Every structure is written in C-alpha cells, then in structure tokens.
Amino acid sequence: MKQEIMDRFITYVKVDTQSDGSSDTTPSTEGQWTLANMLVEELKTIGMEEVTVDENGYVMATLPSNSDKEIPVIGFLAHVDTATDFTGTNVKPQIVENYDGETIILNKDLHIELSPNDFPSLKEYKGHTLITTDGTTLLGADNKAGIAEIMTAMKYLIEHQEIKHGKIRVAFTPDEEIGRGPHKFNVAAFGAKYAYTMDGGPLGELEYESFNAASARIRILGKNIHPGSAKNKMVNAAKIAMELNGKLPVDEAPEHTEGYEGFYHLTGLKGDVEQTDMSYIIRDHDKELFQKRKDRMQEIVDELREKYGQDKLQLEMNDTYYNMKEKIEPVKEIVDLASQAMKKLNIEPNIKPIRGGTDGSQLSFMGLPTPNIFTGGENYHGRHEYISVDNMIKATQVIIELVQLFEQEA
Numbered sequence: 001m002k003q004e005i006m007d008r009f010i011t012y013v014k015v016d017t018q019s020d021g022s023s024d025t026t027p028s029t030e031g032q033w034t035l036a037n038m039l040v041e042e043l044k045t046i047g048m049e050e051v052t053v054d055e056n057g058y059v060m061a062t063l064p065s066n067s068d069k070e071i072p073v074i075g076f077l078a079h080v081d082t083a084t085d086f087t088g089t090n091v092k093p094q095i096v097e098n099y100d101g102e103t104i105i106l107n108k109d110l111h112i113e114l115s116p117n118d119f120p121s122l123k124e125y126k127g128h129t130l131i132t133t134d135g136t137t138l139l140g141a142d143n144k145a146g147i148a149e150i151m152t153a154m155k156y157l158i159e160h161q162e163i164k165h166g167k168i169r170v171a172f173t174p175d176e177e178i179g180r181g182p183h184k185f186n187v188a189a190f191g192a193k194y195a196y197t198m199d200g201g202p203l204g205e206l207e208y209e210s211f212n213a214a215s216a217r218i219r220i221l222g223k224n225i226h227p228g229s230a231k232n233k234m235v236n237a238a239k240i241a242m243e244l245n246g247k248l249p250v251d252e253a254p255e256h257t258e259g260y261e262g263f264y265h266l267t268g269l270k271g272d273v274e275q276t277d278m279s280y281i282i283r284d285h286d287k288e289l290f291q292k293r294k295d296r297m298q299e300i301v302d303e304l305r306e307k308y309g310q311d312k313l314q315l316e317m318n319d320t321y322y323n324m325k326e327k328i329e330p331v332k333e334i335v336d337l338a339s340q341a342m343k344k345l346n347i348e349p350n351i352k353p354i355r356g357g358t359d360g361s362q363l364s365f366m367g368l369p370t371p372n373i374f375t376g377g378e379n380y381h382g383r384h385e386y387i388s389v390d391n392m393i394k395a396t397q398v399i400i401e402l403v404q405l406f407e408q409e410a
C-alpha cells in the first residue's frame with residue numbers, strides 16, 4: 001500500500017489547485033478542474049461505479065454494498081483545492097525515508113529547514129517516511145492526503161471483496177479553503193446518511209465540534225477639514241476605528257485564546273481621516289456566547305453612531321458557519337464508530353474542538369452530519385508543511401475499519 005499511496009499523493013500535489021477567493025466561478029481556479037478530471041479517470045480505473053463530475057467540478061462515485069444487511073450509506077470527502085496563504089505552484093515534494101529525528105534541509109540554496117527546534121512534534125516521526133516541500137511552496141497535504149487515502153481505501157476494498165461493507169459514496173470537492181466547499185454540494189445527489197471529511201491533521205485527530213462563525217465589515221465615514229481650521233468640524237474616521245477596536249476586550253483575540261475560548265479578530269484595517277474600513281471575524285463554540293459577541297459588536301457600533309452621527313458608521317455582519325456539534329451530537333454513534341475504528345488500529349483518538357471550521361460545519365447543517373478525521377499532515381498552509389506516509393496508511397486503514405464497523409453494527 002505504501003508505494004501506491006505515495007505515488008497517488010505525489011501525482012496530486014504536483015497539480016496546482018490553489019483556490020482564489022476573488023474568482024466568481026466554481027471551481028474558483030482552472031487547476032481544480034485539471035485534478036477533478038484526473039480523479040474521475042482514476043475512480044473509473046480502480047473500478048468505482050456511478051462516477052460523475054458536475055458542472056461545478058464536484059466529483060462523486062460509488063462503491064456498491066457487498067453485504068445483505070441494511071446499512072446506512074456512508075460518505076467520505078476530501079477537497080481538491082489548496083490554501084490561499086502560500087503558493088501552490090510547482091510543488092516539488094521531497095521524500096525522507098526512515099527519518100532520523102534531526103533537522104531536514106528543505107532548501108540548501110535558500111537556507112530553509114524543517115527543524116525539531118521549531119516544530120517539536122517532528123520528534124514523534126522518527127523512523128517514518130516523511131514527505132516535505134522544497135521550501136518554496138506549500139505541500140498540499142491539506143487535502144490531497146485525504147484524496148489519496150480515500151482513493152487507496154476504495155481500491156483496497158474493491159480488491160478485497162471478503163471485507164463486507166454497505167454502499168459507500170465518495171466526493172472530491174472544490175474551494176474548501178475559501179469557505180465555499182459545500183455551497184454547491186448536492187447533498188441529495190450524494191445520497192449518504194453520514195459522511196466523514198478526511199481533512200484533519202496529525203494521527204488520531206477526530207473532530208465534531210467547530211466554531212460558530214461570523215464576519216463583520218465596518219465602514220466609517222469621516223470629514224476631512226484643513227487641520228488649521230478643523231475645530232468642531234473634523235471627523236477623523238481612522239480615530240473612530242481605533243476607538244471602536246478599543247471597546248473590544250483585549251484578551252478575547254486569537255493570540256490570547258485557546259480551547260473553547262472565543263474571540264474577535266481584526267483581520268483588516270485600512271483608511272484615513274475621510275474613510276476607514278475594518279473587517280473582523282467573530283468566533284465562539286458556544287451558540288449563546290456567539291450571539292452575545294455579535295450583539296456586542298452591534299452595540300459598539302450603535303454607541304459610536306450615537307456619538308458621531310447615525311450615518312457615520314455602516315455595519316455589515318453575516319454568519320459564515322455554525323458549530324456542527326449541534327447536528328452531530330444527536331447521531332454521536334458516528335463519532336464513536338470512528339473512535340472505535342482507530343482503537344482497533346491502536347491509534348489513540350484525539351477528540352478536540354476545531355478552532356475553525358471544516359466543510360463538515362456547513363454540510364452538517366445541510367442535512368449531512370460530517371465529522372472530520374485525521375490525514376496525518378502537519379504545519380498546513382505553509383512551506384513547513386509535511387506528512388508522514390506511515391500515518392497516511394493508518395488513515396486509509398481507519399476508513400477500511402470504519403466501513404466494516406458500520407456493516408457489523410447493522
């Protein structure tokens with residue numbers, strides 16, 4: 001399985017599939033079509049059925065049931081795009097066999113290295129086969145490792161008919177990194193009762209709680225007057241912006257929070273006396289606290305409107321996604337089964353709340369409860385991204401165990 005999964009992974013990461021939030025099309029970039037079409041061919045080649053790609057680049061396929069039992073249809077998903085934070089053009093993966101636990105030189109000429117001093121968890125991978133970047137791009141293990149794992153698991157199941165399972169659906173989707181993954185996902189066409197995204201990080205990760213998320217954009221309109229004659233006339237939009245931010249609790253920011261602690265995050269600030277634009281993201285796992293945060297933002301804007309004039313501040317606040325726990329908790333057995341599958345493989349499940357969202361956060365609210373399982377990758381979205389091939393194989397085995405557990409439970 002090792003060579004096979006490595007070959008797949010390396011083929012996928014060489015396709016530049018970085019998504020682009022400024023594009024209106026789906027997928028947002030042409031490279032995602034390239035990979036989607038490659039995956040369609042591969043799914044057919046390994047013997048999957050009902051292989052389709054729709055007009056928005058969503059690839060779906062079926063592995064039919066080989067059991068007489070009534071078993072819920074289970075789905076596995078991964079996204080084809082890579083993050084926008086760092087370039088994904090011309091990825092040149094490097095293979096480190098039998099990793100010795102020491103510093104890996106990613107790029108000699110540019111003096112870029114991957115060192116356990118900066119990334120202590122590297123130590124845990126002693127003896128593993130690692131795949132790294134050459135220091136000039138991201139790797140794209142997020143989420144091409146997930147694709148390689150799902151593909152390899154399906155091929156394994158096709159070649160091992162003695163392993164009993166129900167109907168399995170797989171989907172490879174575009175534009176997760178720009179938050180649009182589920183937007184055009186056809187839940188009805190997919191037809192699964194439950195699904196799993198193979199989109200987590202290190203070994204054992206299992207997630208079914210995400211943030212509740214909103215964005216707020218504030219435009220402040222000032223009035224610029226010659227400073228020599230500005231008394232009682234000038235309104236300085238930039239200073240109102242500072243006043244606004246000053247009313248938010250200093251400690252409730254990403255750099256001061258962890259675990260279940262929510263935050264306000266100033267993601268952008270641009271302006272001058274005449275006009276200043278601010279953007280925030282608001283996050284909280286707890287639904288009530290999430291609402292309180294949004295209320296507080298509204299109150300602050302209202303206070304400043306009272307002070308400077310109703311027309312001086314514009315606020316646009318939108319919900320982005322919700323904590324999937326609300327939809328997964330009632331079917332908690334799907335998390336328990338994933339946990340059991342890991343334990344059967346001697347993997348200690350690491351269940352923790354995501355300080356972010358996954359495609360599952362939206363899909364769960366679209367009627368498809370979707371927890372998230374590890375892929376084995378580390379340091380996503382940057383040049384220090386790497387993945388353990390050993391743990392990719394374990395993720396593949398989790399899929400294979402999990403579908404058997406669903407069959408046995410039925």
Ligand SMILES: [Zn+2]
Nearest residue numbers: 142143176199
């Ligand atoms: Zn991802």
